[in-house]
Amino acid sequence: MKRLLAILLAVLVLGTASAPTLAHGPDPILTGGLFAQNKVLQYRWTSSGTPPLDMKLAIHAARDDSNASRKSKSPSFDYDGGASNVVYYGADVPCGTNGLACFRRDTPDWFGLWFRPNGTRFDWGTLRWCELSGAPDGCYDAENIALDEFGHVLVLAHHANFSDASDYRDAVVQTFSRTKPRAAYNAHVFGRCDVAALQQAYDILTYSTLHSTCFDVPTVVTLAVSDSSVSSGSMVTFTATLTSAGDGRLSNNPMSGRTVVLQQRTSTGWTDVLTLAGTSTAGQYRGSLTARATHDYRSLFRGPSNEGAETDGSPAITVFVSSTCTGTCPQSSVSVR
Amino acid sequence: MESVRWIRGAVPVATLALIGAAALARPSLLEAADPPWDPPSCPAATGAPAIVVPAWYRLDGVVDETGTLSGHRLTVGALGEPGRAIPLPPESFATGPVEGRVLVGADDGSRSRLELLNVGRGCRTVVADEAAVVRSALVTPDAAAVVEHRVDRTSRADLGIWRVPAAGGPATRIVAGIAPDARYGPTFSTELRWAPDGRLAVTACGESRCRTRLVAVASGRATAFGPTGPVLGVTSDGALIANAGCGGFPCAIVRREPGRDAVVLVERAGLATMAGDRVVFEAGPGRLAVIDALTGSLSRLDEADGLTPVATGSHARAGASRADDAALLVLGSRLDGRSVRVLPADAVTPTRPTELVR
Numbered sequence: 258m259k260r261l262l263a264i265l266l267a268v269l270v271l272g273t274a275s276a277p278t279l280a281h282g283p284d285p286i287l288t289g290g291l292f293a294q295n296k297v298l299q300y301r302w303t304s305s306g307t308p309p310l311d312m313k314l315a316i317h318a319a320r321d322d323s324n325a326s327r328k329s330k331s332p333s334f335d336y337d338g339g340a341s342n343v344v345y346y347g348a349d350v351p352c353g354t355n356g357l358a359c360f361r362r363d364t365p366d367w368f369g370l371w372f373r374p375n376g377t378r379f380d381w382g383t384l385r386w387c388e389l390s391g392a393p394d395g396c397y398d399a400e401n402i403a404l405d406e407f408g409h410v411l412v413l414a415h416h417a418n419f420s421d422a423s424d425y426r427d428a429v430v431q432t433f434s435r436t437k438p439r440a441a442y443n444a445h446v447f448g449r450c451d452v453a454a455l456q457q458a459y460d461i462l463t464y465s466t467l468h469s470t471c472f473d474v475p476t477v478v479t480l481a482v483s484d485s486s487v488s489s490g491s492m493v494t495f496t497a498t499l500t501s502a503g504d505g506r507l508s509n510n511p512m513s514g515r516t517v518v519l520q521q522r523t524s525t526g527w528t529d530v531l532t533l534a535g536t537s538t539a540g541q542y543r544g545s546l547t548a549r550a551t552h553d554y555r556s557l558f559r560g561p562s563n564e565g566a567e568t569d570g571s572p573a574i575t576v577f578v579s580s581t582c583t584g585t586c587p588q589s590s591v592s593v594r
Numbered sequence: 595m596e597s598v599r600w601i602r603g604a605v606p607v608a609t610l611a612l613i614g615a616a617a618l619a620r621p622s623l624l625e626a627a628d629p630p631w632d633p634p635s636c637p638a639a640t641g642a643p644a645i646v647v648p649a650w651y652r653l654d655g656v657v658d659e660t661g662t663l664s665g666h667r668l669t670v671g672a673l674g675e676p677g678r679a680i681p682l683p684p685e686s687f688a689t690g691p692v693e694g695r696v697l698v699g700a701d702d703g704s705r706s707r708l709e710l711l712n713v714g715r716g717c718r719t720v721v722a723d724e725a726a727v728v729r730s731a732l733v734t735p736d737a738a739a740v741v742e743h744r745v746d747r748t749s750r751a752d753l754g755i756w757r758v759p760a761a762g763g764p765a766t767r768i769v770a771g772i773a774p775d776a777r778y779g780p781t782f783s784t785e786l787r788w789a790p791d792g793r794l795a796v797t798a799c800g801e802s803r804c805r806t807r808l809v810a811v812a813s814g815r816a817t818a819f820g821p822t823g824p825v826l827g828v829t830s831d832g833a834l835i836a837n838a839g840c841g842g843f844p845c846a847i848v849r850r851e852p853g854r855d856a857v858v859l860v861e862r863a864g865l866a867t868m869a870g871d872r873v874v875f876e877a878g879p880g881r882l883a884v885i886d887a888l889t890g891s892l893s894r895l896d897e898a899d900g901l902t903p904v905a906t907g908s909h910a911r912a913g914a915s916r917a918d919d920a921a922l923l924v925l926g927s928r929l930d931g932r933s934v935r936v937l938p939a940d941a942v943t944p945t946r947p948t949e950l951v952r
Contacts, residue, residue: 288846346657354783355799355804356802359843360842360843375660377684379781380780420776432803
C-alpha cells in the first residue's frame, strides 16, 4: 500500500507525461522506469491474436530495425515462442478507441504490444496495413508502426515536432503516423531524436558509438606530456583523453574512434601539428614529435558534423626545450609512434 | 522492495486478465454457448408497463484468415445468464444497456441502421436508418432519443452530432463536426459520453491526442478541452478526466478544466473506468484502486483480484446494467452474464450487480 500511495499523486501539475519539449531535443521519455541495459526482451504471439504471416514478418523486421538503430544500451528484442512478453493482433485492443497499436510496459520484466487488424474502421476511413493490402496509397507501414511501438516499450514518448513538421524525420515515435506515400511513412530506423533519448536513458552502445546529433553533449579533452623539459631533438610523447560530460549516463564516458589533434601555439594562434592516434585504452589518444624549440601545446577535439558532441580544447602545456643547436634551429619534425 | 508490475510473466495464465480484460483470450468464432440470434421486431407499444431486464452485452471483433476484420459478434443477455450472439458488419457498435435495451449500430456499406435491442422481450426496434455513416451513438438519459455521431459516407468528413427521437421523427443536429487540426492529425474516433449535468462530452481523438467539447444538447453551446488522451468521464463540477495521451500503459490520469493546466490525479495507471466522481484504475498486478476526482481521496479496492475496469462511452466494447454511479468491472478475461461486477458508490468492495440495478 505504501508503494501504491507513493505512485499515486493527488493533484500535481502535469509533468513530463504530456509536457511538450523543444523540437530537435531528444524525445520525451515515459514514466515507469527502465529495463536493464542491453537486456534481451523476448516476445511471442498470443494464441488468441496471432498475426497473419506478413504482419509477423513486419514486426520481426521492426525488431531488427530497433536492434540495429538503437545506438544505445537500450534493450534489444527477439522472438521466442516461450516468452512471457506478448504481441497481439486483433480487434480487442485495450488502450482506447483510437490509434493503430498500443503498448504496455512493465519494467523491469514485461511488455505487451497490440495491433489492430486490417480493415478496422475509424472516423477517417478503413485501416489498411501496407504489408497486408498490396500497399495502396493511404496504407500504414506496419514495420514503421511496430518500430514506433518498440520505441515506446524501450521508454520513448512521442517526439515534439515543429509546427510545420519539418523535423518529422527526426523521430519514428510520433504523435501521429504518416501514410503512404508521405515522406517517412516507411522509416525503418530510429530517428536521431529517438536515439538521443535512448542514449540519455540507457547510455551509448559502445565508447566508439557516436552521440546523436539531436543534442550536443559537452566533452572534456585533456593533455599530458611525457616530459615537459627536454633537450632539442628529443622525442616528446603527448597523451590526450576525451570523455563525455553530459548528464546522467552520458557523463564521463571515454570517447573512442574520434579525431583529436595536437595543436601548437604560434604568433597568430593555434595550429594543428599532429593528429593523435587512438590507443588500446578507451578514450585515449597519443602521438609523439621531436621537439626543437619551446612551445605551448594543447589537444583539441572538434565537434564533428556527424555527432552531437561539443568542441573542447585542453589547457595548454608548455614543453621547454634547452637549445643544443647553434644559429637557426630546424623546425620541429613530427613522427607518430 | 516491492516492484510495480502490471503483469507477471512467470504466471501468464493468471495474469493475462490484467492486460486488458477481453484482449487476450478472445476466440474469433461463434461459440456453442452463444447461438446466432435474429431477434424479431418488437410489437407496437400497448401501454402496458415496459419489461426491464438487467442486461449485458459484449462486442467481439471477428478477424478472418487473411488478418482482416470481417465483422463483429455482438453477444447480449440478461444478467446472470448466458448470451445470444448477433453477427454484425465491420463498421458497427453497441452501447448501453439503458432500461434493459442495448443500442446497436450497423453499417452495411450503403446505410447505417440503429436499433434498440430489448433483451427482456427478445425483440428489436429500428431507431434510425441513415445515409451517412453513424460511427457511434448513445441513448439519452431519459431514453426518449439517441444522439449519434455521423461522418460523410464518401469523404468521411465529420458531420457532427445529431439527436434522433426514439419514437421516430426528424433528426436535428446538436453540434457541427469538429474542424481538422494538424496538431491532432486525422480523427480516429469520436466518443460520446453523458456528463452528470446532462451535457454531452464529444471527444475526437487523433492517433494519440484527443480534444473534447462539452456540449449543451439544447443549445449546442460547447466548452472545449484539450489536448488529452482518451477520456474517462466528466466530474460533477464539470472537469474532464482523461488519460494523459501516452499511447499505452501505464499512463497518467489527469483532470482538465477549461483554461487551466491539466493536473495529475494518478501518475501511473493501467486500465480505468469512471462512475460518478470516482475513477477505478489498475494500480498494479491484481490491484485496483479508486480515486475521487474531486478530492483526490484514494483507496485500494478490497477483493479485487482478477477484476478489470471496463471502459465506458459510445465505443465501449462491453456494458452491463447498473446504477449510474456504480463502476463496471469484469471478473476474468471477458464480460458475460456471470462475470460482471460493479463497484457501488462509496464502496471499496466490488459486488455482483443484481441487487443494484433498477
